[in-house]
Amino acid sequence: MSNQLQKVVLVGRMNVGKSTLFNRLSVENKSLASNHPGLTRDFVTDKVDWNGKHFELIDSGGVLLSKTDADFVKLVNEQVMRLMQEAQVILLVCDGTVGIHNEDRELAKKIHKLGKFAITVVNKMDTNLAKEKFHEFERLGLDHTIAISAQHGYAIGDLLDEIAEQITESGAPKAEVKFRVTLLGKPNVGKSSLMNLLLGKERTIVSEIAGTTREAIKEDIRFYQEDLQLIDTAGVRRKRGVVEFVETLMVKSTMAAIRESDVILLLLDGSEGKLLDQELKLAFYVLEQGKALILLFNKQDLVDEQTADDLEYSVSEYQHFMKKVETLKISCKTGKNIGKIMPLVKEVWERASQQFSDIELNSLFKDGMLARPLYRNGQRLVLRKARQIMKSPITIDLYVTQPDYFGPSQLAFFENLLRSKYKLRSVPVKLNAKRG
Numbered sequence: 001m002s003n004q005l006q007k008v009v010l011v012g013r014m015n016v017g018k019s020t021l022f023n024r025l026s027v028e029n030k031s032l033a034s035n036h037p038g039l040t041r042d043f044v045t046d047k048v049d050w051n052g053k054h055f056e057l058i059d060s061g062g063v064l065l066s067k068t069d070a071d072f073v074k075l076v077n078e079q080v081m082r083l084m085q086e087a088q089v090i091l092l093v094c095d096g097t098v099g100i101h102n103e104d105r106e107l108a109k110k111i112h113k114l115g116k117f118a119i120t121v122v123n124k125m126d127t128n129l130a131k132e133k134f135h136e137f138e139r140l141g142l143d144h145t146i147a148i149s150a151q152h153g154y155a156i157g158d159l160l161d162e163i164a165e166q167i168t169e170s171g172a173p174k175a176e177v178k179f180r181v182t183l184l185g186k187p188n189v190g191k192s193s194l195m196n197l198l199l200g201k202e203r204t205i206v207s208e209i210a211g212t213t214r215e216a217i218k219e220d221i222r223f224y225q226e227d228l229q230l231i232d233t234a235g236v237r238r239k240r241g242v243v244e245f246v247e248t249l250m251v252k253s254t255m256a257a258i259r260e261s262d263v264i265l266l267l268l269d270g271s272e273g274k275l276l277d278q279e280l281k282l283a284f285y286v287l288e289q290g291k292a293l294i295l296l297f298n299k300q301d302l303v304d305e306q307t308a309d310d311l312e313y314s315v316s317e318y319q320h321f322m323k324k325v326e327t328l329k330i331s332c333k334t335g336k337n338i339g340k341i342m343p344l345v346k347e348v349w350e351r352a353s354q355q356f357s358d359i360e361l362n363s364l365f366k367d368g369m370l371a372r373p374l375y376r377n378g379q380r381l382v383l384r385k386a387r388q389i390m391k392s393p394i395t396i397d398l399y400v401t402q403p404d405y406f407g408p409s410q411l412a413f414f415e416n417l418l419r420s421k422y423k424l425r426s427v428p429v430k431l432n433a434k435r436g
């Protein structure tokens, strides 16, 4: 981990307004507020700067979910406990409209035992009910009790002041992240499992309970002396489910995550014997956006010969695309090839960030055109010079007399020359024909 930021954690029951508050406190609008009690989150984190203090804000998500699955509740509780242990400041968020709830009391008890600085944050002060009940929350006995409205932005600055006072060191801002890696995939494909393996700890909650998808979780990691950020996104769903409006947003946030990233790891279920249209579309979109792409076929432990054949057949239609990208067959369960992922990510990033000299490019392209002249409308095409104008994505301008004659197939000719000479798997290459 590259950052030594002190942590501030939001804990509390479901629906008290933690994610709304998280959004208020955090710079970007990453978390989702929702009236759906089943929409659980794991935790979401962000860096907050206030009065010259820097800290990491963590939303623990719902502490108690439906009590039907005791194991899951236990898992969540353990995670929340660990977050509180690691935090410098704990914010116990309560719903002012309901008054003190048993779960508030239980959490307060745990906080007392930890002996950490903690604030009871009584939310929903925009309502009369909350105003009436505010003082009863002082009985929870935490260091401070503060009345806010997360939704209306009331007293948020005061809350930030109180938090910042407790942050002892100014906490050096995080090291510059060199590049960002985003993990994408439909629900249950193994994103959390992989994230945990890559981070080497129980970072997110793995669960078979449908609906336990999350929004993006970001984590800065250090790998081979490189600072990079690993982002786990919510699943992209094929079918519109019950929580339709949320999913539309998730898809949007997935697209946004792609645009913000440098390398995309698209996790696929190798045991299903086929790729979904949506997965392929996403893969195309990634390269189109100029981002590097690695395909990871997970759950290899479940793959038999038949499934392997089926998958092979399913992707054979896309050979042209598949041969452009690196693929790894992995299993989060057995650990197969997990150790190869990050070295490959690093290598792909280096490929995407390389700079070709004018000499290299011009001799490659001109020799290529000598060996196989290009014609259009009976006219032989001439390349005056080529120059790489950008890295990641590698972008090359071709200066030609008649740019109109350089359509997709002509440009593909140059791309293929480049790809056959240099190792460029997983890396997008953009070519533009310019008059010159």
Ligand code: GDP
Residues within 6 Å of the ligand: 012, 013, 014, 015, 016, 017, 018, 019, 020, 021, 032, 033, 034, 035, 061, 062, 123, 124, 125, 126, 127, 148, 149, 150, 151, 152
């Ligand atoms: P979480 O489950 O604790 O993360 O809670 P959410 O942030 O998802 O909020 C639960 C519900 O409470 C949502 O419907 C929010 O719109 C609502 N809510 C959050 N903050 C306030 C507030 O300050 N006032 C009122 N009236 N409602 C709020």
Ligand code: GDP
Residues within 6 Å of the ligand: 185, 186, 187, 188, 189, 190, 191, 192, 193, 194, 205, 206, 207, 208, 213, 235, 298, 299, 300, 301, 302, 330, 331, 332, 333, 334
């Ligand atoms: P996410 O929704 O994409 O984050 O998926 P999870 O990481 O929560 O995994 C969904 C389910 O698939 C869990 O039950 C995992 O234990 C299981 N799973 C993940 N990877 C593998 C794998 O390689 N093999 C097998 N057999 N199961 C896996």
